[in-house]
Amino acid sequence: MLSIKNLHASVEGKEILKGINLEVKAGEVHAIMGPNGSGKSTLASVLAGREEYEVTDGSVKFLGKDILELSPEDRAREGLFLAFQYPVEIPGVSTVNFIKTALNEKRKYHGEEPLDAVSFMKLMKEKMNLVEIDKSLLTRSINEGFSGGEKKKNEIFQMAMLEPKLTILDETDSGLDIDALRIVASGVNKLRDENRAIIVITHYQRLLDYLQPDFVHVLLNGKIVKNGTKELALELEEKGYDFIKEEQNVTSAI
Amino acid sequence: MKEERDVLEKTVASDYKYGFVTEIDTDVVAKGLSEETIRHISTKKNEPEWMLDWRLKAYNHWLKMEEPKWPNVHYPTINYQDIIYYAAPKKKQTINGLDEVDPELLKTFEKLGISINEQKRLTGVAVDVVMDSVSVATSFKKQLAEVGIIFCSMSEAIQNHPELVKKHLGSVVPMTDNYFAALNSAVFTDGSFCYIPKGVRCPMELSTYFRINTENSGQFERTLIVAEDESYVSYLEGCTAPRRDENQLHAAVVELVAMRKAEIKYSTVQNWYPGDDQGRGGIYNFVTKRGICSGEYSKISWSQVETGSAITWKYPSVILKGDNSIGEFYSVALTNHFQQADTGTKMIHIGKNTRSRIVSKGISAGKSQNSYRGLVRAGKNALNARNYSQCDSLLLGDKCGAHTFPYIESKNNTAVIEHEATTSKIGEDQLFYCRQRGIDTEAAVALIVTGFAKEVMNQLPMEFAVEAQKLLAISLEGSVG
Numbered sequence: 001m002l003s004i005k006n007l008h009a010s011v012e013g014k015e016i017l018k019g020i021n022l023e024v025k026a027g028e029v030h031a032i033m034g035p036n037g038s039g040k041s042t043l044a045s046v047l048a049g050r051e052e053y054e055v056t057d058g059s060v061k062f063l064g065k066d067i068l069e070l071s072p073e074d075r076a077r078e079g080l081f082l083a084f085q086y087p088v089e090i091p092g093v094s095t096v097n098f099i100k101t102a103l104n105e106k107r108k109y110h111g112e113e114p115l116d117a118v119s120f121m122k123l124m125k126e127k128m129n130l131v132e133i134d135k136s137l138l139t140r141s142i143n144e145g146f147s148g149g150e151k152k153k154n155e156i157f158q159m160a161m162l163e164p165k166l167t168i169l170d171e172t173d174s175g176l177d178i179d180a181l182r183i184v185a186s187g188v189n190k191l192r193d194e195n196r197a198i199i200v201i202t203h204y205q206r207l208l209d210y211l212q213p214d215f216v217h218v219l220l221n222g223k224i225v226k227n228g229t230k231e232l233a234l235e236l237e238e239k240g241y242d243f244i245k246e247e248q249n250v251t252s253a254i
Numbered sequence: 255m256k257e258e259r260d261v262l263e264k265t266v267a268s269d270y271k272y273g274f275v276t277e278i279d280t281d282v283v284a285k286g287l288s289e290e291t292i293r294h295i296s297t298k299k300n301e302p303e304w305m306l307d308w309r310l311k312a313y314n315h316w317l318k319m320e321e322p323k324w325p326n327v328h329y330p331t332i333n334y335q336d337i338i339y340y341a342a343p344k345k346k347q348t349i350n351g352l353d354e355v356d357p358e359l360l361k362t363f364e365k366l367g368i369s370i371n372e373q374k375r376l377t378g379v380a381v382d383v384v385m386d387s388v389s390v391a392t393s394f395k396k397q398l399a400e401v402g403i404i405f406c407s408m409s410e411a412i413q414n415h416p417e418l419v420k421k422h423l424g425s426v427v428p429m430t431d432n433y434f435a436a437l438n439s440a441v442f443t444d445g446s447f448c449y450i451p452k453g454v455r456c457p458m459e460l461s462t463y464f465r466i467n468t469e470n471s472g473q474f475e476r477t478l479i480v481a482e483d484e485s486y487v488s489y490l491e492g493c494t495a496p497r498r499d500e501n502q503l504h505a506a507v508v509e510l511v512a513m514r515k516a517e518i519k520y521s522t523v524q525n526w527y528p529g530d531d532q533g534r535g536g537i538y539n540f541v542t543k544r545g546i547c548s549g550e551y552s553k554i555s556w557s558q559v560e561t562g563s564a565i566t567w568k569y570p571s572v573i574l575k576g577d578n579s580i581g582e583f584y585s586v587a588l589t590n591h592f593q594q595a596d597t598g599t600k601m602i603h604i605g606k607n608t609r610s611r612i613v614s615k616g617i618s619a620g621k622s623q624n625s626y627r628g629l630v631r632a633g634k635n636a637l638n639a640r641n642y643s644q645c646d647s648l649l650l651g652d653k654c655g656a657h658t659f660p661y662i663e664s665k666n667n668t669a670v671i672e673h674e675a676t677t678s679k680i681g682e683d684q685l686f687y688c689r690q691r692g693i694d695t696e697a698a699v700a701l702i703v704t705g706f707a708k709e710v711m712n713q714l715p716m717e718f719a720v721e722a723q724k725l726l727a728i729s730l731e732g733s734v735g
């Protein structure tokens with residue numbers, strides 16, 4: 001589904017991603033872990049097409065298409081969804097209105113008619129239940145005055161509505177209390193199926209306890225330095241990133 | 255970041271796509287302004303003596319006045335002798351069907367959701383083709399007459415209801431009020447007149463749409479609305495359909511009178527030709543709009559969506575004379591390219607316990623300049639007067655300007671006047687967030703702008719709001735579509 005080869009990217013002339021390789025197949029859940037500043041959000045932004053990040057080398061194929069050629073909106077319409085680490089406020093625009101616009105733009109791209117009001121409401125109700133989100137939240141200005149947990153839940157609700165092929169969760173667990181984490185995680189789990197893939201960016205084991213990733217990758221200083229399974233995440237939890245850094249020093253010394 | 259900015263620029267760099275001119279054979283009074291011109295207009299309109307005297311008085315006063323220089327707008331000197339002051343179109347058909355109309359314009363109408371018949375009327379397709387529009391108007395008129403409401407052109411009112419016109423014309427905006435009001439008083443050609451009798455709640459929104467004879471309200475429009483005790487009326491001025499006019503100067507006057515417990519809601523959508531993207535052409539829209547809450551517990555509410563004109567100079571105001579009366583002003587002013595808008599309101603508190611509320615939303619794009627100018631005055635008898643003002647500006651790009659000039663004058667210490675102002679930009683974060691959800695930049699800008707203007711849009715009558723929302727989007731649209 002997603003094939004990243006030797007991806008290099010820089011911002012304001014500074015290289016942040018230094019040759020990323022990653023293969024994600026339909027049905028898989030991948031976790032990307034790594035210390036602050038290692039380039040996790042940058043990777044997410046580059047995949048989503050944020051223009052301030054310049055791709056200097058490498059390729060990214062998504063469902064067989066070279067997505068680096070596509071605009072951010074077309075990537076989204078092709079089925080790529082990014083749950084933002086810091087969701088953005090848009091005063092005066094409700095989540096309902098926002099997501100309706102998004103959904104219909106996507107449908108238009110695929111040559112479908114806009115969803116009529118009744119079908120939209122029905123879909124919304126269904127997905128609201130799925131992620132245990134309150135209607136009152138959805139009629140307020142999107143993300144404005146939302147608590148951290150509400151913002152993240154709202155991202156998952158949008159994901160549920162748009163039914164993306166590939167979801168990237170950028171630290172969706174940060175700032176959540178145990179209950180919110182459980183709701184968000186179970187929401188994500190309900191949206192898993194063999195046709196979709198998820199990339200979970202996180203610092204912590206606790207989200208992974210719920211999500212049970214198939215693969216875990218460690219991103220350090222713009223490179224994936226270690227690949228493993230969920231046991232790797234447990235090891236990281238226990239020992240921190242230092243042991244990997246040490247391994248790195250050893251290998252680079254050779 | 256630069257690229258994103260370029261996209262933003264492209265998005266706001268739209269053209270006024272509705273430019274079209276109809277060549278109508280007109281009955282014209284020669285260029286220039288003199289006593290003779292005014293006599294000529296008055297004669298053409300078959301006016302009574304008192305009306306002519308009134309006009310001449312205004313003219314003589316105007317001669318002694320000077321054009322105001324204080325608004326934050328710049329334009330070349332207007333030559334008042336180079337203007338044609340009277341041109342009545344002869345009913346002659348120049349366009350036979352919509353297939354002769356600029357397809358771009360039709361596309362716009364479609365986007366605005368304007369009916370085929372209405373499209374015909376607006377593009378100047380001969381009126382007799384548009385039977386529906388006329389019959390609709392006639393049936394409305396009948397319905398209004400049944401409850402005693404007078405709704406007609408100002409010319410008709412002068413002929414048929416002279417005592418009402420005499421009593422109220424100039425009672426809110428005296429002919430000496432300001433330069434453009436004096437000019438209007440001297441040369442106005444037509445406009446709307448509306449009278450709601452005591453205790454009557456107008457059964458429908460009154461719209462210039464439904465007033466036959468509206469084609470020639472001209473560049474010096476004059477409107478007068480009188481609401482007697484305990485009556486209610488909601489009036490819609492203009493329409494979202496684009497209007498091009500060869501007259502560069504527009505100086506309208508609107509007067510509202512609300513008696514005891516009466517309520518007038520006046521909504522405007524202004525979409526005159528704004529000039530091209532180089533700042534050439536476009537209408538100078540210098541309007542005086544004022545209402546008086548003359549009776550206690552009366553209420554006047556102005557709502558406006560301004561997207562047109564090269565220069566807008568306009569301050570719909572309320573004189574709160576009656577005790578416990580309420581004045582409101584809700585405004586969205588959008589400027590693009592080289593447009594300049596200096597708009598706002600005045601709330602003059604005279605009576606006790608009077609309240610006013612001002613919500614102004616300015617949106618600037620391109621190289622435009624958008625100013626809010628508002629005065630709130632509490633007189634010495636305006637005990638417990640309350641005002642709340644909220645002025646927000648939204649900037650698109652970094653070549654435009656937003657300015658706020660609030661003036662507050664309070665002559666008694668029981669009055670409470672609050673003013674809040676914010677300025678924000680459409681952030682790249684907001685745009686990217688939208689785009690990541692599949693909403694392209696153009697649609698994202700429209701969404702964000704609509705959200706910004708929501709509080710004002712909510713004040714507009716339903717159908718008007720839907721159209722106005724589309725209009726905002728179209729005014730910011732790029733070359734796409």
Ligand SMILES: Nc1ncnc2c1ncn2[C@@H]1O[C@H](COP(=O)(O)OP(=O)(O)O)[C@@H](O)[C@H]1O
Pocket residue numbers: 011012016034035036037038039040041042043052
């Ligand atoms: N827009 C930007 N401008 C300048 N530097 C940036 C920008 N975005 C990220 N960086 C830098 O890139 C590095 C990686 O950041 P980020 O991808 O946010 O890391 P992570 O998400 O792993 O914490 C950091 O050093 C950060 O300062």
Ligand SMILES: [Mg+2]
Pocket residue numbers: 040041042085171
């Ligand atoms: Mg991050």
